Each structure stands twice: as structure tokens, then as C-alpha cells.
Amino acid sequence: MAEIVVGTLTLALDEDGFLENADEWNEEVALALAATEEVVLTEEHWELINYLRNYYAEYNVAPMVRKLVKDSGKSLQEIYALFPSGPGKGACKIAGLPKPTGCV
Amino acid sequence: MAKKVKPEELLQYDLKPPRQEWVDTPVELKPGTFCWGAKGKNLQTVGFPNARDWSPTEEDWKLPEDWQETILEGIADRLKKYRSFRLFMDVCVRCGACADKCHFYMGSGDPKNMPVLRAELLRSVYRRYFTTPGKLLGRWAGARELTPDVLKEWWYYFFQCTECRRCSVFCPYGIDQAEMTMMGRELLNLLGLNTDWIAGPVANCYMKGNHVGLEPQTITSNIEFMLEDIETVTGIQIEPNFNRKGAEILFVAPSGDFFAEPGTYTFMGYLMLFEELGLDYTLSTYASEGGNFGFFTSNEMAKRLNSKIYAEAKRLGVKWILGGECGHMWRVVHQYMDTWNGPADFLEEPVSPITGTKFENAKSTKMVHIAEFTADLIQHNKLKLDKSRNDHLRVTFHDSCNTARGMGILEEPRYIIRNVCNHFYEMPEETIREKTLCCGSGSGLNAGENLELRLRGGFPRANAVRYVREKYGVNMLANICAVDRAAMPTLMDYWVPGVGVTGVHELVANALVMKGEKERTTDLRGMPLLGKDGEA
Numbered sequence: 001m002a003e004i005v006v007g008t009l010t011l012a013l014d015e016d017g018f019l020e021n022a023d024e025w026n027e028e029v030a031l032a033l034a035a036t037e038e039v040v041l042t043e044e045h046w047e048l049i050n051y052l053r054n055y056y057a058e059y060n061v062a063p064m065v066r067k068l069v070k071d072s073g074k075s076l077q078e079i080y081a082l083f084p085s086g087p088g089k090g091a092c093k094i095a096g097l098p099k100p101t102g103c104v
Numbered sequence: 105m106a107k108k109v110k111p112e113e114l115l116q117y118d119l120k121p122p123r124q125e126w127v128d129t130p131v132e133l134k135p136g137t138f139c140w141g142a143k144g145k146n147l148q149t150v151g152f153p154n155a156r157d158w159s160p161t162e163e164d165w166k167l168p169e170d171w172q173e174t175i176l177e178g179i180a181d182r183l184k185k186y187r188s189f190r191l192f193m194d195v196c197v198r199c200g201a202c203a204d205k206c207h208f209y210m211g212s213g214d215p216k217n218m219p220v221l222r223a224e225l226l227r228s229v230y231r232r233y234f235t236t237p238g239k240l241l242g243r244w245a246g247a248r249e250l251t252p253d254v255l256k257e258w259w260y261y262f263f264q265c266t267e268c269r270r271c272s273v274f275c276p277y278g279i280d281q282a283e284m285t286m287m288g289r290e291l292l293n294l295l296g297l298n299t300d301w302i303a304g305p306v307a308n309c310y311m312k313g314n315h316v317g318l319e320p321q322t323i324t325s326n327i328e329f330m331l332e333d334i335e336t337v338t339g340i341q342i343e344p345n346f347n348r349k350g351a352e353i354l355f356v357a358p359s360g361d362f363f364a365e366p367g368t369y370t371f372m373g374y375l376m377l378f379e380e381l382g383l384d385y386t387l388s389t390y391a392s393e394g395g396n397f398g399f400f401t402s403n404e405m406a407k408r409l410n411s412k413i414y415a416e417a418k419r420l421g422v423k424w425i426l427g428g429e430c431g432h433m434w435r436v437v438h439q440y441m442d443t444w445n446g447p448a449d450f451l452e453e454p455v456s457p458i459t460g461t462k463f464e465n466a467k468s469t470k471m472v473h474i475a476e477f478t479a480d481l482i483q484h485n486k487l488k489l490d491k492s493r494n495d496h497l498r499v500t501f502h503d504s505c506n507t508a509r510g511m512g513i514l515e516e517p518r519y520i521i522r523n524v525c526n527h528f529y530e531m532p533e534e535t536i537r538e539k540t541l542c543c544g545s546g547s548g549l550n551a552g553e554n555l556e557l558r559l560r561g562g563f564p565r566a567n568a569v570r571y572v573r574e575k576y577g578v579n580m581l582a583n584i585c586a587v588d589r590a591a592m593p594t595l596m597d598y599w600v601p602g603v604g605v606t607g608v609h610e611l612v613a614n615a616l617v618m619k620g621e622k623e624r625t626t627d628l629r630g631m632p633l634l635g636k637d638g639e640a
Contacts, residue, residue: 015140015159015553059322064363067329089552101304102315102397104364104590 025096154296370607
């Protein structure tokens with residue numbers, strides 16, 4: 001089982017580098033996860049991360065990609081520029097959200 | 105990652121079988137061709153045995169001590185329970201008709217992906233422990249011991265079969281290789297050897313009603329979001345209703361359609377059609393999944409997940425059930441549901457409230473496929489359609505394995521497409537209808553970590569798409585399955601760039617002239633219609 005060390009905490013990651021337990025997320029964890037994606041977090045990144053966290057708190061899942069695009073006012077290309085692995089494997093991972101599963 | 109490998113490089117494989125006999129060739133788990141192991145918490149949610157975290161890449165798969173006994177008892181139980189399994193263990197004559205019909209074999213050249221050999225992985229063990237020649241003569245009788253390596257080989261190859269049943273079409277005995285894979289997976293499941301891409305959705309579906317794990321407020325919010333888009337394109341406001349008692353029809357769709365593109369456009373298509381018809385229907389936030397990943401673990405689990413559809417129909421007091429564009433959902437509905445969870449004697453024999461057509465084929469399950477429903481509407485001239493609104497699309501149709509081979513839905517989608525599109529082109533005859541080639545990602549294989557496997561398995565289908573792209577300029581691949589919509593965009597981008605993927609009801613909705621709509625300038629995706637973007 002992969003792990004990530006953040007300060008005094010050691011957190012479990014799944015095989016794709018997602019946080020096993022979304023409740024363990026905090027801003028320091030986001031910085032450490034961003035490092036695994038080779039992303040340096042700027043204010044623009046944080047806007048998306050905070051949006052995802054708030055959405056997740058309400059809906060318990062990642063938003064539809066088009067909803068993310070519409071609500072954030074950023075195009076998919078702009079999101080990819082910020083998170084090269086994309087909204088799911090990049091932004092959601094750093095925001096500590098679990099991977100969506102099923103026919104998706 | 106396979107994506108970085110160029111397509112022509114991925115096709116460089118040797119079809120010459122290894123010199124060594126297959127039985128002496130140990131399994132090698134190649135990165136990119138298998139899924140992650142099922143997490144303990146997901147197995148535990150549904151009470152599956154040996155729930156623990158484990159990794160297929162590690163030597164120790166954390167098997168229970170009596171694992172061998174468990175498997176042998178599992179085989180014995182299933183030989184008693186399933187006549188098909190008993191028959192298929194014995195009847196194959198190794199004629200090889202199936203060998204080159206499998207998309208995974210065609211895309212990888214791995215001999216153990218020949219259906220006959222994939223089945224032999226299990227048959228060899230059956231012979232050793234359940235037949236007299238095998239017990240006495242061992243290897244001379246094609247028998248072998250059940251060892252941990254054999255188990256790993258099973259796991260690797262039974263999750264490299266999409267249960268598509270193309271090989272069965274060519275088998276002179278009609279051996280159903282999907283049944284072999286299903287039995288193989290059932291046995292593995294007795295030891296907690298599932299994949300997490302399957303176990304996760306199963307746990308979600310069991311707890312929340314759908315594979316994605318969407319809560320009721322998420323479902324309603326997603327659908328409201330789609331309704332805003334529909335209003336933007338058509339000017340029409342739609343008021344959906346959820347969990348409404350006394351509705352005539354319960355509509356059940358695959359949950360991918362209310363979560364991920366391009367399935368969401370298909371879902372918009374359903375909503376627009378029902379609105380235009382004034383259909384008395386409701387959506388359920390509980391029976392919120394037509395698909396059934398339980399079917400990829402064991403029949404018992406599939407039955408448990410399937411039961412919510414009738415339970416919800418009964419609770420809401422509907423007359424019958426309409427089902428969306430999903431693949432394996434229909435194999436389950438058509439071939440298992442009535443036996444597992446029927447009889448649905450609290451429902452009525454489905455009758456279209458618009459045309460009066462009795463769907464006699466759905467007499468026992470009381471569930472009608474939306475392609476049948478819509479084809480019947482068109483046949484009775486009940487829809488006003490402007491085909492030219494799909495003129496920017498040159499469409500081909502991919503028969504989804506489960507609806508084509510599992511229930512014979514072959515003509516209805518084609519009839520619909522011909523009535524809503526001016527440009528429709530068929531792929532070569534040996535790659536469509538009953539002989540359709542799989543997307544390479546079905547039966548729970550549409551994960552990310554096994555992308556190379558998916559691209560290899562999807563190659564034969566993609567190659568047929570490339571043929572119609574080069575010949576007719578096809579730029580849209582239509583289908584009636586949510587995993588097709590989820591998996592094929594990646595497949596097309598890799599093998600045939602420039603081809604999009606759509607559900608059939610997205611095409612219907614583009615063409616559907618709705619009462620009171622504004623002049624449409626774009627399709628549902630916001631793409632300009634031909635002649636509406638300033639061009640001639």
C-alpha cells in the first residue's frame with residue numbers, strides 16, 4: 001500500500017495515488033499530493049480545489065466535468081493547463097476526492 | 105503507459121505460439137493489462153469472503169488457508185447447480201473455430217486469450233479433480249493440479265474477457281464462453297479475488313442504488329443541470345419528477361448517463377423525448393442504476409443488485425418499466441431477471457400509451473428497451489423529426505455485445521438512426537450485428553490502470569470504424585450502451601482520431617422537433633448545425 005508523509009501524518013494512498021480516506025485531507029495534504037502530480041499550486045488552482053471540496057461536502061462525489069467547467073468559468077483546456085492529468089486524475093486527486101467508478 | 109506507445113507499435117506482436125506448452129508457461133502479469141485488486145472495505149460492504157486489501161503485483165495474495173478446498177467445493181457446487189457449466193466443461197472438441205474471434209486475442213496475440221485456451225485454464229483443473237481419466241492419468245488426460253500460480257492465471261485471464269460472447273457465435277457447439285468467465289470469476293470471488301473497479305461499483309450500488317455512488321440530491325442536481333442545457337438549446341423548460349407514486353412508467357437508465365459525458369447527452373435525449381410525448385413517467389433516485397456490476401462477480405450478487413428495480417416499481421405502483429441505453433443491463437433483464445426476482449405479477453404487460461402497441465416480447469419481465477419504444481413511435485409516425493439537424497454528423501452504429509447477442513436488438517437502433525440522420529454507414533458485415541466486435545472494456549474492465557488491455561481489445565472494433573471513416577468520412581460512432589459511451593472516446597482518440605461517440609437518443613433529440621421550441625442553431629453539445637454558423 002502506497003503512503004504519503006505530511007508533517008507528522010502518514011496517509012494511505014490507493015494504487016493511482018488517490019487519498020484512501022477523503023476525510024484526512026487538509027491544505028498541507030493538498031500540497032503534498034500536488035507534488036506527486038508535479039503541480040505547483042497557485043491561487044487559480046486553489047479556487048478549483050476549494051470548489052471541488054465544497055461540492056464533495058454537499059454531494060459526496062466529484063462533479064460532472066461540464067458542471068465543473070460551467071461553475072468555475074474555466075474551459076476544459078484551462079483546467080488541463082492547471083492540472084495536466086485532467087479534472088479527475090489531477091484536480092480531484094489533489095482535492096482529496098475519491099475516483100468515480102462504474103460506466104464512466 | 106500504453107497511451108504513450110504509438111498505435112503501430114502496439115500492434116507489433118508475434119502470433120507464433122511459444123515453443124513451450126501452455127501449461128508450462130507461467131503467468132506473467134504485464135502492467136497495463138490488469139486491474140487493481142478489490143479493496144477490503146468494498147468486499148466487506150456486500151459480505152463477500154476474504155475481505156482484505158491485497159495487491160496483484162505482490163507475491164502474497166493473502167489467501168485463506170483452505171483456499172484450495174474452497175475452490176474445489178465451489179466447482180462441485182456449480183457443476184450441480186448449472187447444467188451449462190457441467191456441459192461446457194466436457195463438450196469442447198478443440199476445433200479452434202473460436203480462437204481468432206476474440207478481440208483480446210486479435211489485439212494481443214496472447215494464446216491464452218484464445219477462448220478455447222482461456223476455458224482450458226479451468227477445464228484442466230476440472231479434469232484433475234472431477235474426472236476419472238484426469239485423476240488417473242493427470243497431464244496425459246489434459247489435467248493439472250490447482251496451485252497458487254493456476255489461481256493467478258485464472259485471475260489474470262478471466263479479467264481479460266469481456267463476456268461479449270462473440271466466440272460463441274462461431275462455436276459449432278454453441279459453448280458460451282461468457283458462462284466460463286462468469287464461473288471462473290465466481291470461483292475467484294470465493295477467495296476475495298475481485299478487482300476494485302468491479303468491487304467498488306458493486307459496493308456503491310448496494311449502498312446507494314448506483315455504481316457511481318450518486319446520492320439522491322446529486323442525481324436531481326445533475327439532471328437539473330442538464331435541463332438548463334436543454335433550455336439553452338431548445339428554449340423549452342422541462343420539469344422532471346422523481347420517485348412519484350402512481351406514475352404509469354418507471355424509467356431506469358445506466359447511472360453513467362447522469363454523470364459522465366457523452367452519456368449525459370443521451371440522458372438529455374431521453375428527457376426531451378418524454379417531454380414531447382407528455383409521457384406519464386417517473387425517475388427513481390433509488391433504482392438509479394440499470395447496469396449491474398454484480399453480474400461481473402457472481403450470479404447471487406447480480407440478483408441482489410437487480411432486485412431493487414422491481415422493488416421500486418412495486419413501491420411506486422407503476423404499470424411497467426422502460427429501460428435506457430445500457431448494455432449488460434439488458435442481458436440481465438432479458439435472460440435472468442424474471443427467474444431471479446420475478447414474477448413481476450404486480451405489473452402490467454407493457455403497452456405504449458402513445459401508439460397502443462403491446463410489447464409482447466416483454467410480457468414476462470414487464471421491461472421495455474427504449475430503442476423498441478422509440479422505433480415503435482417512429483413507425484407510427486408519432487414524432488416530428490428534422491433529420492437535417494444531424495447533417496453535420498456522418499454516423500456509424502456499433503452493436504453493443506449484450507443487446508445484440510444477449511437479446512437480439514439489431515434492427516431497432518438502425519431504424520431509429522435512419523429516421524433521424526441523413527448520413528448513416530454500416531461497418532463491414534462481419535463486425536456488426538451478431539458478429540459485433542466488443543469495445544474491449546465491458547464486464548467491468550473499463551478502468552484506467554488496464555488501459556493497454558482496453559486499447560488492444562478495442563483495436564478490432566476501432567479498425568472497422570477506421571474503415572468507414574476512410575471510406576465515408578464517418579465522424580460519429582453511435583451505440584446503445586453506457587460503457588461504450590464511457591470507454592470508446594478513449595479508444596477512438598487512440599486508433600481513429602476525429603470520431604466522436606454518441607448514444608442513439610442524443611441523435612433522436614437533435615432531430616426531434618418539439619412543440620414551442622425556438623429555432624435551433626446548435627446540437628445538444630452546443631456544436632453549430634450545418635448552415636447555422638454562417639457557412640453555406
